[in-house]
Amino acid sequence: SQQGEEDPQALSIQEGENATMNCSYKTSINNLQWYRQNSGRGLVHLILIRSNEREKHSGRLRVTLDTSKKSSSLLITASRAADTASYFCATANSNSGYALNFGKGTSLLVTP
Amino acid sequence: DAGVTQSPTHLIKTRGQQVTLRCSPKSGHDTVSWYQQALGQGPQFIFQYYEEEERQRGNFPDRFSGHQYPNYSSELNVNALLLGDSALYLCASGEREHRKNIQYFGAGTRLSVL
Numbered sequence: 173s174q175q176g177e178e179d180p181q182a183l184s185i186q187e188g189e190n191a192t193m194n195c196s197y198k199t200s201i202n203n204l205q206w207y208r209q210n211s212g213r214g215l216v217h218l219i220l221i222r223s224n225e226r227e228k229h230s231g232r233l234r235v236t237l238d239t240s241k242k243s244s245s246l247l248i249t250a251s252r253a254a255d256t257a258s259y260f261c262a263t264a265n266s267n268s269g270y271a272l273n274f275g276k277g278t279s280l281l282v283t284p
Numbered sequence: 285d286a287g288v289t290q291s292p293t294h295l296i297k298t299r300g301q302q303v304t305l306r307c308s309p310k311s312g313h314d315t316v317s318w319y320q321q322a323l324g325q326g327p328q329f330i331f332q333y334y335e336e337e338e339r340q341r342g343n344f345p346d347r348f349s350g351h352q353y354p355n356y357s358s359e360l361n362v363n364a365l366l367l368g369d370s371a372l373y374l375c376a377s378g379e380r381e382h383r384k385n386i387q388y389f390g391a392g393t394r395l396s397v398l
Contacts, residue, residue, distance in 0.1 A: 176326075203384060212372055214288070214389035215327070260326050264385050269340045270317070272387060274326030 176204075176261045176275030184281045191248040193278040195261030196241075202264050204237055205272070206246050209258045218246075218259075251282045286311065288390035290375050296396045297365050305360040305393045309377030315339075316358040317387060318350060319374040327374055333358050362395075370397045 176197045185191050195204070203222045207215040221228045221237045221244065228235045234247040248255055258279050262272040289308045297303050309316050315334045319327035329342035333352035352358045356377075362369055372394050376387035 205386065207389075212321075212392075212394075214374060214391045215376075215387075217386050217388070220384055220386060268329075270315070270332045270385060271329035271340060271342060272317075272327075272385065273329070274319075276324070276326050 176263055176273060178259070178261060178275045178278040180278060181276070182279045182281070184283065185251055187252055187282055187284050189251055189282075191251050191255070191280055191282070193246050193259055193280070195244045195246070195275055197244075197261070197263050197273075197275075198242065199263075199267065200265055201239075202266065204235075204244050205262045205264075206233075206235060206244075207260045207262060207274075209260065209277070211257075215260065248280075251280075253282050253284050256280060256282045288375055288377050288388050290373075290390035290393050292393060293391070294394045294396075296398065298398050299365055299367060301365050302361065302363045303365060303395060305362075305373050305375075305395070306357070307359070307375030307377075307390060308357045309375075310388045313377035313379055313388065314356055315378045316352055316356065317376045317378070318358070318360045319376065320344070321372040321374055321392070323371070330360070365397045367397050370395060 179194045205220045206218045209215045219230045232249045237244045258277040260277045317332040318330040321327040331341040336352045347363045349361045372392045374392045375390045
């Protein structure tokens with residue numbers, strides 16, 4: 173079963189705008205990761221945030237984590253057409269062991 | 285330095301047949317995990333191999349089996365294929381000692397069962 177659920181399912185913006193996508197999960201976690209997938213190909217790791225962290229930055233990416241609400245958000249600033257992809261959150265906890273639990277993803281379309 | 289490589293890229297099979305998918309992990313990685321991704325869904329964990337043994341298994345039937353070789357490469361075997369097995373199969377590698385469990389994915393094998 174899916175641990176995380178991303179929202180919205182799809183998002184369409186123009187280049188230069190910011191894109192925000194959210195992830196909610198059900199059980200306690202050790203960390204939460206965000207991955208990107210282009211056109212049904214392999215996933216690429218973007219950023220990881222530990223359960224004791226509240227915010228993390230990497231380039232144009234900003235991730236927040238609210239463990240009390242069991243939710244995370246990924247912000248992509250100044251989006252580019254190359255950011256068009258599906259974005260997934262993945263959680264890991266002591267129950268899941270080595271398995272990453274993925275949500276259904278947010279499909280992002282950035283138009284020039 | 286090659287990343288995770290998977291073969292073949294695409295595969296078409298008929299119901300009841302058997303299929304073998306192959307994966308070579310990223311250099312320096314010793315764990316291999318397999319995921320199934322149905323259209324419009326997120327990847328679902330099948331199992332993970334480490335030291336040539338299945339270390340953890342997801343909620344998949346015994347028709348799904350695997351193997352890991354001494355060079356860390358891995359195979360995923362699916363027997364008695366069903367239409368519902370049509371999906372993108374992703375291989376991911378990582379380092380056992382990497383507590384963050386960051387996974388590096390291959391481009392996947394798209395399996396179509398007719």
